[in-house]
Amino acid sequence: MIEQTAEINKIDQSIINRFPDWVREDQREGYEGLLVEAAHLIPFMEVLRDEFGYDSLTSVTGVDYLPEEKMEVVYHLYKSTGGSILVVKVQVPRSSPVVPSLVGLYPGAAFQEREAWDLLGIRFEGHPNLKRILMWEGFEGHPLRKDWVEAFFEGEFKPYEDRWPEGKVSKVEADKPYGKNINYPEGFNPETWIPDAKELLFQGTVSLKTEDDDPGLETEQLVVNLGPQHPSTHGVFRMVAKLEGETVVDLEPVMGYLHRNHEKIGERNTFSMNMPYTDRLDYFCSMSNNFGYALSVEKLLGEKYQPPERAQYIRVIMAELTRILNHFMAIGFFLNDLGAYFTPALYAIKERELILDIFEAVSGSRMMCNYFRFGGVVRDLPEGIEEHIRKMVYERLPRQIDEMDRYLVENEIVVSRCQGVGVLTPEQAIAYSAAGPVLRASGVPYDIRRADPYGIYDRFDFDVAVRYHGDVYDRFLIKYDEVRQSIRILQQAIDGLPEGEILANKPAYKFRMPKGESYGRVEGPKGELGFYIVSDGTDNPWRYHVRAPSFINLTGLREMSLGEKIADLVAILGSIDIVLGEVDR
Amino acid sequence: MKGQGILKGLGVTLKHLIDTYLEDIKAGKDRYYTEEGVRQRMTSDTKGIFTVNYPEERLPLAEAFRFVPFLVYDEEDGEQIVRCTACGICSKVCPSQCIWITRAEDPETGKPLKTPAEFAIDIDLCMNCGYCAEYCPFDAIKMDHDFELAGYERMEANIHLKDRLLKPASYYAEIRPLNYALEQKAKAELAERKAARRAKVD
Numbered sequence A: 001m002i003e004q005t006a007e008i009n010k011i012d013q014s015i016i017n018r019f020p021d022w023v024r025e026d027q028r029e030g031y032e033g034l035l036v037e038a039a040h041l042i043p044f045m046e047v048l049r050d051e052f053g054y055d056s057l058t059s060v061t062g063v064d065y066l067p068e069e070k071m072e073v074v075y076h077l078y079k080s081t082g083g084s085i086l087v088v089k090v091q092v093p094r095s096s097p098v099v100p101s102l103v104g105l106y107p108g109a110a111f112q113e114r115e116a117w118d119l120l121g122i123r124f125e126g127h128p129n130l131k132r133i134l135m136w137e138g139f140e141g142h143p144l145r146k147d148w149v150e151a152f153f154e155g156e157f158k159p160y161e162d163r164w165p166e167g168k169v170s171k172v173e174a175d176k177p178y179g180k181n182i183n184y185p186e187g188f189n190p191e192t193w194i195p196d197a198k199e200l201l202f203q204g205t206v207s208l209k210t211e212d213d214d215p216g217l218e219t220e221q222l223v224v225n226l227g228p229q230h231p232s233t234h235g236v237f238r239m240v241a242k243l244e245g246e247t248v249v250d251l252e253p254v255m256g257y258l259h260r261n262h263e264k265i266g267e268r269n270t271f272s273m274n275m276p277y278t279d280r281l282d283y284f285c286s287m288s289n290n291f292g293y294a295l296s297v298e299k300l301l302g303e304k305y306q307p308p309e310r311a312q313y314i315r316v317i318m319a320e321l322t323r324i325l326n327h328f329m330a331i332g333f334f335l336n337d338l339g340a341y342f343t344p345a346l347y348a349i350k351e352r353e354l355i356l357d358i359f360e361a362v363s364g365s366r367m368m369c370n371y372f373r374f375g376g377v378v379r380d381l382p383e384g385i386e387e388h389i390r391k392m393v394y395e396r397l398p399r400q401i402d403e404m405d406r407y408l409v410e411n412e413i414v415v416s417r418c419q420g421v422g423v424l425t426p427e428q429a430i431a432y433s434a435a436g437p438v439l440r441a442s443g444v445p446y447d448i449r450r451a452d453p454y455g456i457y458d459r460f461d462f463d464v465a466v467r468y469h470g471d472v473y474d475r476f477l478i479k480y481d482e483v484r485q486s487i488r489i490l491q492q493a494i495d496g497l498p499e500g501e502i503l504a505n506k507p508a509y510k511f512r513m514p515k516g517e518s519y520g521r522v523e524g525p526k527g528e529l530g531f532y533i534v535s536d537g538t539d540n541p542w543r544y545h546v547r548a549p550s551f552i553n554l555t556g557l558r559e560m561s562l563g564e565k566i567a568d569l570v571a572i573l574g575s576i577d578i579v580l581g582e583v584d585r
Numbered sequence B: 001m002k003g004q005g006i007l008k009g010l011g012v013t014l015k016h017l018i019d020t021y022l023e024d025i026k027a028g029k030d031r032y033y034t035e036e037g038v039r040q041r042m043t044s045d046t047k048g049i050f051t052v053n054y055p056e057e058r059l060p061l062a063e064a065f066r067f068v069p070f071l072v073y074d075e076e077d078g079e080q081i082v083r084c085t086a087c088g089i090c091s092k093v094c095p096s097q098c099i100w101i102t103r104a105e106d107p108e109t110g111k112p113l114k115t116p117a118e119f120a121i122d123i124d125l126c127m128n129c130g131y132c133a134e135y136c137p138f139d140a141i142k143m144d145h146d147f148e149l150a151g152y153e154r155m156e157a158n159i160h161l162k163d164r165l166l167k168p169a170s171y172y173a174e175i176r177p178l179n180y181a182l183e184q185k186a187k188a189e190l191a192e193r194k195a196a197r198r199a200k201v202d
Helices: A002-018 A038-050 A109-120 A262-268 A274-279 A286-301 A309-338 A343-363 A385-409 A412-418 A426-431 A437-441 A472-496 A549-561 A566-576 A580-584 B004-031 B035-040 B089-093 B131-135 B169-175 B177-201
Strands: A023-025 A034-036 A056-065 A070-078 A086-093 A098-100 A123-125 A221-226 A238-244 A247-254 A516-524 A527-535 A541-547 B067-076 B079-082 B099-105 B112-122 B141-144 B166-168
Touching: A002 A023, A034 A038, A038 A086, A038 A098, A056 A109, A056 A527, A056 A541, A070 A527, A086 A098, A109 A123, A109 A549, A221 A566, A238 A566, A247 A549, A247 A566, A262 A274, A262 A541, A274 A286, A274 A541, A286 A309, A286 A516, A286 A527, A309 A343, A309 A385, A309 A412, A309 A472, A309 A566, A343 A385, A385 A472, A385 B004, A412 A472, A412 A566, A412 B004, A426 A437, A426 A549, A437 A472, A437 A527, A472 A566, A527 A549, A549 A566, A549 A580, B004 B035, B067 B112, B067 B169, B089 B099, B089 B131, B131 B141, B166 B169, B169 B177
Parallel strands: A034 A086, A098 A123, B067 B166
Antiparallel strands: A023 A034, A056 A070, A070 A086, A221 A238, A238 A247, A516 A527, A527 A541, B067 B079, B067 B141, B099 B112
């Protein structure tokens, strides 16, 4: 580990040496990375990508430093060949936060820059489509700015003072009736408002061709809205597809229907209060979400809060069981999308239920586990569960994944619907910041468990699953590969599970966090799940950002869909495996 | 041969179908509407029908299962002794801030007493995370196993006040026997140590 850190520092130094005038080290207490002038950002990033090999821009977000009157844009980059994260920051004045857009260099920044504009009001110059992404057009203000307050505002920080010792219970909506607490932008009337793109979205058959250079038969283009209420979208999600005949010529995902501003809630919360909220991001994989958040907070807390051995093993067991249940569900519901209605899904749910029984016994809840704590896990495994897990990972799960394999993989209908459809090349996958199974199915063997190990993953023997065609079929097959690898890890973990403590130093219900920032990331079932936290030395995070894999994987959806048939859109979306709780946050 | 993959897949569904009947014959009447039948469906070698006919059949709840909290009281000589001391830790640690506590006051001196005058939990806000039970230093608030709380009205019915929240320690011992035994053991040990210390002083 020490050698690795030294090497990274060396690279840092060589970057600084290359650009002594543009770049300086971030020397604030507890901070890391490089500070770049906004004017030099694009040439700097280009060299970083082309010469230093930082080809994947994994996370883009902003921080509002209200007391210093500054806005900061934070970029997290990694090399697709492995290694840890490089942090690059740009500071701009809060009164006019303008930063050049990186979409030209890293197309994967497209949605994330829109999100930063939407929630923080940072303008990205040169972005081809800089409009709101999670909030709607009639929304006033930028909610993640520190001086913005929500409609049902109760207090700057939790715990609120009216709860104790003179708590008078009341419903907040009774005190602040809905309607009176809402502002609209100037000149905006929600009663008369019609979305700008009405001819695109609502009029159905409209001729959209502006220049007719097609000498053949005169045809009309058609706009079809898939969703927001549609079973194939796995929640409330919309795809606006422009069609030429049956062929998709343009596509735009529309999201935000389930947006609840998880990050603002997180900044009102204390650090420990956020743990149960992370369960609700990707509600299939609450254990993985807990893992990512615990990691990033433990980084800030320091050595004293490193989990003991047994807790490390339990964490790995829970995270890998989560991956298995997620992939079973993804396989089952993908078949739903293809039209094999619910028989495969029910076989998948059966395995999931058996894993959820384990989660209920250890954590007390089937889905909203809230099981991890800073420095370990909350409860030891109850009696009998270890045996149940052992039987599952040695007998049942290997058998069932083989049965799922026999059942679906060679099915001619599945093969002909999936092969060669929705292709994402390796270069595109990296450029679009794809992560997890989507990235690996495109032939990039990047797995954080191997590339930048966390917890005790460096002790286990497993292969990084990879497939090379980048089509829907490979994204389907790679889930089988990953389940098999997870079973391997689980077998080693359950055999190696030591006795001992499960929680090292439990912080009190309120504690002061050391100043600084940290980015903790795990290989979630859907891809890189990262938590970026900035602490100003109080009980509450100053900034709490979630790098949500399903949200960012959607950036490549348009690229995958262009030129495909409308009927395949559903299959392509199903193969990305999104959960709207995480996309919309 | 074209169609082989589909046939193989159909073979799997056929096997599931046959398994269902074989299991039914093997287990006989005991498979449905009995506790052992339901338990069998939770083992790692279960086959056949997997679904549970709620509410006639119910999955057994794990001891750790948690749903909205309740307050524990001890019974001594027919009197209720509320364990809660109104210290307010649960209401401060609650992520959704769904707990309101009014601390009781001595009617004569106006000094705060170590007991709640009122205790309210808005179960619409409660997210069943279990932090209140985890952080309570007096084992006074615990998570319940009763999850059937549907009602016709939410503004009043879903705010649980002290009367509704209070449940006896015997109920707690019934739903969480292992935890209860551990806590009682720890308490007995503590009392023993105290007694020993007192004996030494004397």
